[in-house]
Amino acid sequence: MKSVIMDSTAIERALKRIAHEIIEKHTSVPVSLIGIRTAGVFIASRLAEYIGQFGRIPVQTAILDITLYRDDAAKGAGRAIVRATEIHFSVDNTFIILVDDVLFTGRTVRAAMDAVIDLGRPKVIQLAVLVDRGHRELPIKADYTGKNIPTMDDDQIKVVLTESGSKEDAVYVIRKGD
Amino acid sequence: MVSGKGIIGLKYLGKDDIEKIVETAFSMRDISKRSVKKVPTLRGKTVINLFFESSTRTKTSFEIAAKRLSADVVNFSYASSSTSKGETTIDTAKNIEAMNPDVFIIRHASSGIMELLSRHLKTPIISAGDGTNEHPTQGLLDIMTIRDEKKRIDGLKVVVAGDIYHSRVARSDIYGMGKLGAKVYFFSPPTLITEDYASLGARVTYDAQEAFTDADVIIMLRIQLERQATGLFPSTREYAKVFGLNEQRLKLAKPDVIVMHPGPINRGLELSSGVADNKEHSRVLKQVENGVSIRMSAIYHTIGEGHEYTDN
Numbered sequence: 001m002k003s004v005i006m007d008s009t010a011i012e013r014a015l016k017r018i019a020h021e022i023i024e025k026h027t028s029v030p031v032s033l034i035g036i037r038t039a040g041v042f043i044a045s046r047l048a049e050y051i052g053q054f055g056r057i058p059v060q061t062a063i064l065d066i067t068l069y070r071d072d073a074a075k076g077a078g079r080a081i082v083r084a085t086e087i088h089f090s091v092d093n094t095f096i097i098l099v100d101d102v103l104f105t106g107r108t109v110r111a112a113m114d115a116v117i118d119l120g121r122p123k124v125i126q127l128a129v130l131v132d133r134g135h136r137e138l139p140i141k142a143d144y145t146g147k148n149i150p151t152m153d154d155d156q157i158k159v160v161l162t163e164s165g166s167k168e169d170a171v172y173v174i175r176k177g178d
Numbered sequence: 179m180v181s182g183k184g185i186i187g188l189k190y191l192g193k194d195d196i197e198k199i200v201e202t203a204f205s206m207r208d209i210s211k212r213s214v215k216k217v218p219t220l221r222g223k224t225v226i227n228l229f230f231e232s233s234t235r236t237k238t239s240f241e242i243a244a245k246r247l248s249a250d251v252v253n254f255s256y257a258s259s260s261t262s263k264g265e266t267t268i269d270t271a272k273n274i275e276a277m278n279p280d281v282f283i284i285r286h287a288s289s290g291i292m293e294l295l296s297r298h299l300k301t302p303i304i305s306a307g308d309g310t311n312e313h314p315t316q317g318l319l320d321i322m323t324i325r326d327e328k329k330r331i332d333g334l335k336v337v338v339a340g341d342i343y344h345s346r347v348a349r350s351d352i353y354g355m356g357k358l359g360a361k362v363y364f365f366s367p368p369t370l371i372t373e374d375y376a377s378l379g380a381r382v383t384y385d386a387q388e389a390f391t392d393a394d395v396i397i398m399l400r401i402q403l404e405r406q407a408t409g410l411f412p413s414t415r416e417y418a419k420v421f422g423l424n425e426q427r428l429k430l431a432k433p434d435v436i437v438m439h440p441g442p443i444n445r446g447l448e449l450s451s452g453v454a455d456n457k458e459h460s461r462v463l464k465q466v467e468n469g470v471s472i473r474m475s476a477i478y479h480t481i482g483e484g485h486e487y488t489d490n
Contacts, residue, residue, distance in 0.1 A: 065205065068217040068247075068478075081198065082205040082478070118214045 317350025
């Protein structure tokens with residue numbers, strides 16, 4: 001069973017709210033958003049736009065590919081394609097916000113933190129996600145959350161965005177069985 | 179194909195496999211440019227460098243590649259091996275396999291031995307060159323270097339020149355680049371090639387004019403000086419004059435031609451110093467840099483069975 005839990009309006013509102021929260025809490029500029037491939041990249045660039053619009057403060061964005069940092073990589077990720085990480089600013093002493101679409105086990109975020117730390121020593125790393133669906137396996141928590149969605153462990157959350165070719169933005173939950 | 183089975187020759191890889199390995203290598207190259215040149219991907223995996231034939235560069239390149247992926251590397255070379263005590267190659271490999279490595283990097287003087295070894299070993303093999311047969315990672319890094327520069331392979335005129343007959347690089351190049359649609363020319367003295375090479379898909383020529391005119395890429399092969407005594411060509415001076423690449427001859431090629439060489443170069447023999455050091459055209463050192471990235475990619479794709487992530 002597949003049901004819509006966020007439509008394009010809800011996604012837009014959530015991201016705008018997150019943008020305001022970032023502006024409010026952020027003390028040092030520029031705001032450095034690092035999107036985790038693939039959907040996180042799109043969300044990061046939307047947030048960057050909103051932050052620039054509402055806060056009139058400089059924002060820089062970057063792209064992070066975490067394939068090589070996955071903790072299951074050595075167990076058989078041989079075929080996963082490694083895409084480029086594109087971070088054109090120094091992470092040293094930088095206030096960084098990692099951006100992803102869904103926060104689930106926390107393993108992606110753990111890998112992303114390791115990847116960023118290999119590039120230098122950030123001052124702060126925060127986390128912004130569109131959806132938090134629970135079921136964490138690591139002690140990780142988002143600083144900015146679009147929506148908390150209670151789910152079953154084997155549910156699947158699907159985020160579709162216009163940037164990846166779909167007609168309209170939406171977040172679905174796909175439930176097995178019923 | 180690659181995953182879990184290894185890379186024993188470009189003959190056995192499909193176009194998709196080749197493109198995937200080259201694509202990944204470009205991402206791997208970024209890692210080598212950071213201050214922390216290491217990712218944790220293959221932590222706890224063991225890579226065995228099993229070299230039955232001497233090699234410094236290829237072995238070092240594989241070793242650096244494996245270490246940048248956090249794998250443990252064990253070097254096993256001919257000089258210290260038990261082959262000198264009469265053990266067969268298969269037994270040697272099986273003994274090391276009993277220590278549970280995750281991938282073998284093998285170089286051997288016998289052509290076709292990778293096929294034989296892969297029938298006897300469960301561990302995947304990446305060939306680092308077998309006799310005069312293939313040197314797949316060299317072929318892949320050549321493809322990467324061309325892709326880097328020309329953004330494509332399809333339709334390019336690629337000239338591979340020199341001692342084709344004894345060259346495993348030439349064979350890997352024709353298998354790989356042929357699959358990607360390049361027009362490959364083999365240019366060589368008639369004594370260092372046979373007509374059979376045309377059956378691999380290359381055009382065979384003995385004429386420098388035909389070979390170099392409008393070339394997009396020129397790959398010069400090393401003349402193995404030790405072969406001069408066998409009478410395959412009269413003198414090194416004559417070879418340089420008739421079959422070598424110098425600035426004069428380079429003018430026949432396209433203005434944006436790139437010159438490559440698998441090394442080590444015999445300066446003044448197959449390649450004049452003027453061409454070898456020409457910053458505009460020579461990509462010899464770029465090949466070495468890309469070699470590490472290609473080998474990282476090759477090891478990465480070989481270890482593991484492959485699955486897609488779903489972490490939503």
